[in-house]
Amino acid sequence: MSKYQTYLIFGAPGSGKGTQGRALGTVPGYYHCACGDVFRALDLRTPLGQKFLEYSSRGELVPDEITVQLWKIRIDQSVESHAFHPDHDFLVLDGIPRNVHQAQMLDDTVRVRRIFHLSCPDRAKLVERLKRRALRDNRFDDANEEVIRHRLETYDQESRPLLAYYGEDRIVHVDAMQSPVDVLGTIVQVLVDDRRNHFGEEGFSAVT
Numbered sequence: 001m002s003k004y005q006t007y008l009i010f011g012a013p014g015s016g017k018g019t020q021g022r023a024l025g026t027v028p029g030y031y032h033c034a035c036g037d038v039f040r041a042l043d044l045r046t047p048l049g050q051k052f053l054e055y056s057s058r059g060e061l062v063p064d065e066i067t068v069q070l071w072k073i074r075i076d077q078s079v080e081s082h083a084f085h086p087d088h089d090f091l092v093l094d095g096i097p098r099n100v101h102q103a104q105m106l107d108d109t110v111r112v113r114r115i116f117h118l119s120c121p122d123r124a125k126l127v128e129r130l131k132r133r134a135l136r137d138n139r140f141d142d143a144n145e146e147v148i149r150h151r152l153e154t155y156d157q158e159s160r161p162l163l164a165y166y167g168e169d170r171i172v173h174v175d176a177m178q179s180p181v182d183v184l185g186t187i188v189q190v191l192v193d194d195r196r197n198h199f200g201e202e203g204f205s206a207v208t
């Protein structure tokens with residue numbers, strides 16, 4: 001099987017991954033999948049839903065095997081339902097992989113073209129954003145500050161090493177404190193350039 005041509009939206013909780021991913025997913029030729037949304041779509045009364053609740057409400061990652069298995073099922077479904085056309089759509093992932101082990105587990109499925117790192121060294125700003133989101137989107141995992149802080153620690157310890165795993169060559173650092181439209185503009189410019197370079201690559205015909 002050929003690998004999915006993939007862009008990762010990467011950054012700490014609150015850095016705006018979902019906002020950017022959703023915007024890109026509205027563009028023909030780009031299919032967006034957010035791992036957090038895959039989990040949130042679970043019925044919380046099922047054993048899998050309970051596992052998600054157990055980990056996310058503590059600000060921790062759901063175990064890798066469950067996560068990657070669930071993600072694969074979800075992607076297969078989107079291919080079968082013709083929502084995602086791997087032969088001419090780029091995949092835009094946010095929230096997965098979230099640690100090096102998950103990245104290794106995905107290596108046979110996805111070809112990571114670029115990582116958009118939404119960078120925000122100011123933790124206080126992120127906490128502020130997450131608290132606002134808790135009220136707006138009814139996110140139980142953003143509701144208390146202790147859980148938020150733990151999620152930021154989890155990001156630093158488990159997710160940040162992914163940057164070294166993929167290497168500087170593929171990373172585009174974007175200042176996440178800019179307005180959403182400025183962040184989007186930066187990402188789109190890179191995608192436009194990359195799409196031009198990609199044209200004619202064997203086995204993958206980009207949408208014209």
Ligand code: ADP
Nearest residue numbers: 013014035036055056060061062067095096098
């Ligand atoms: P955020 O980006 O704000 O952390 P998400 O919506 O991406 O929020 O994820 C919410 C929660 O879902 C995470 O805190 C985690 O518990 C779980 N989760 C999402 N993606 C993954 C993943 N790839 N691996 C493990 N757990 C995940």
